[in-house]
Amino acid sequence: MNGSNRVKDAIVNQLINNRALSLLLLLVVLAAAMSLAFGGIFFAWSNLSGILLNLVSEAILAVGMMYLIVSGVIDLSIGANLALGGAITGICLKGSIIFGLVIHPQPVPVAILWGLFASSIGGLLNGLLVSRVGVNALIATLAMSKIIGGAALYIGGSEIADLPESFNMLSQTRVFGFFMPIYYMLVIVVIAAILLAKMRYFRRFYFIGGNLRSARLSGINVNNTLTVMFVLMGLLAGLAGVIFAARMGNASGNTLPNIELNVITAAIIGGGSLSGGKGNVAGAFMGVLFINVIKTSMVIAGIDIYWQPIIVGAILISAVVIDIVLQERYGASISLRKLQSVRRRTLGRAGSA
């Protein structure tokens, strides 16, 4: 193999395996095209800050969803869990009566902790259903999304308005032109990315998703790991709920429609595979960013709003199809390599080929 082929191979390899990078390239192209077409700079601060602020919830959820997808499971209850986290925080801040229990207004940190705790419990129930009882993750979390969603609505109602200013400022403060939620999101994404890439515990996810039986036989406690993962997902949903409530200045027991499916879409576009064992956090984040930039571009370009879901659906299919095509083509060139790596002790003796 000569040098230029090697370079070509390396580039193809990067494009296939580093979805975050290829999405970034596409984004740059898209932004340049938008800037040319509509004048001005597409990624001007104001525009960028608006896009990022809008995708905070999805990005935080996508982190946890990618963990689950890498492990070969999904969670459809995250939208409901997000609502629950916000609603519980809301009633703890304002005080309320639920199930005949009088809740006095709590200090902000305590209220937030209750919200996160509630969402984590939701995640724990998911985890126990999936790992201990053995319910399929799709069914378990679908059922839990109804239960949690109903509970959130019962507890929070459709609106808990006028949350205290000391709470709202958590999300409504600007630093260097960006609202705080963007920083929270970036910190979460970066930490989560490092954990999945570096920590031994988190590397297990790839084995659980890639080959469950092998993971078990290799001494990985699959059930515990899955449970922890769902709790983590619940916690992240709670965080997203709290941040969202503070940004809005009011909490709501209403579940944002379809947010779990949007997040799964982003994770798949970002390189995850529902069969497990594949994906990373950077990809999930880039998937979310990509979809949101596309949506914003369509708004700027004045494309009718009904086109948005059609385009997003087409992108999802394209991402998967391109993946299949590239893998097939690249896989073929690799199979030609055959036995070259095996030291030809036997072959040398046999064939002197």
Add this chain to the structure above:
Amino acid sequence: MDTLLEFKGIMKQFPGVRALDGITFEVRRGEVHGLVGENGAGKSTLMHILAGVYPPDAGTLVLEGREVRFGDEQHAQTSGIGMVFQERSLVGSLSIAENIFVGRQPVKMLNWVDRKSMNRQAGALLKRVGLDLDATAMVSTLSSIEQQLVEIAKALSLDARILILDEPTATITEIETQILFDLIRDLKEKGISVIYISHRLEELSSICDRVSVLKDGVYQGTRTMAEVSLDEIITMMVGRKILNVYDDRGWKTSEPILQVRNLSSTAFSGVSFDLATREIFGIAGLAGAGRTEIALALFGADPYARGDVTLRGAKVHFRRPEDAINAGIGYLTEDRKAAGLFLELPVAQNIISANLQAFTRRGLVRDRTANDECGGFVARLRINTPSLRQLVMNLSGGNQQKVLLARWLMKNSEILIIDEPTRGVDVGAKNEIYEFIRQMAKDGTSIIAISSELPELLILCDRIMVMCQGRKTGELLHGDATEEKLMHLCAGIPLEEEAARGASDAAFRVGGAT
């Protein structure tokens, strides 16, 4: 050689069956110890107990003179038991190094994976198993044998003193088997004991020092390989003698029913051959030689770029398997679990699945007629199943293969392509399957048999075509074919050269005592 491991009266009961009944034998330090028995004899159960997957009901394991009792897999691993399971356990999207150190990657501060150290250690292990690969390469880019060797590296990574190999050659070719055997001999010299489980008995004589035989969960004895014939071992396994010879049905070259000329695709090029009526035509070759790909192209499951296929004098080009089936061609897949059987459906449904048309009246399947007919095939093929309603996944490998055969027998195809007819099938069932294939040929079916087991082709086929890297390298009549010649052609070495060098090349002595 001293004793490393003893099994003492190991018992294991599963619901309804006594899987192991007082197994007692010893494994010496630095020996390759064969473990054989038909499917269901208890080999896997015994090895699972040794690997700590589940405990025995009674009896003890003695490792280096000390009684041990493994609570789980990890415990067995740290005690020096390395197991390579029959199914692959690697994750394709991760690097070799991570696969080797799954769950116990070397770490730095804060439990961060220390990639440098991990890759270095993995690199050393790869060298040890004779692989010259970058430890950061993704497993999905490796060939079958490379993955197998990585599995062994993984098992060795915990300083295994006993390495269990469960059917290590099931998915690799004969040349690759030699690579594996070289490694096993290396390990043996370093004092590692290997417990070697295989259905391919011919392998035993070339690699094992001793062999232990199990039958229906009962220990039958241990023999020194040099002092025992394969016939004897087979007798111990099945309790009866098996004739394993070519059956001369008096076949003569006749008008070809199928002619293939210059068939080419991405996987093979310029392949030509004729298939005669009532012939059993073999296709030999290593994995990746293009054998299965030719079958899939003929069957219309894969496209081919160039070439002509003539069926009964008329040119055909099948683009869908349905077309091939309607034209009287059947294909028995090499991977019966993934591509052949409906594991969660009953025996009867599996048999009639390609013949629904025949049992349908006014759009409704006539189950009773279908069942009657299936019953006939079950009896004829001696499929060992409690009833037609038994789910196929509960049958042994041999009986599953017979269910597939029954499906195509019922279809009564004129041409039947059988890919790896006896993969993962025990000796008794193997011979039955050979008998049925011969009987079908006698009854008028023309058969293409694809196999990576050369002895199998030698006893089945009237003619054998050999392929190497997508090209046809030769064609031998039964009378001319020997394992040596076939192996040369498989490796792409023309036969003249072989004659000049002399046929005594040790590396090709694969068949051993057969």
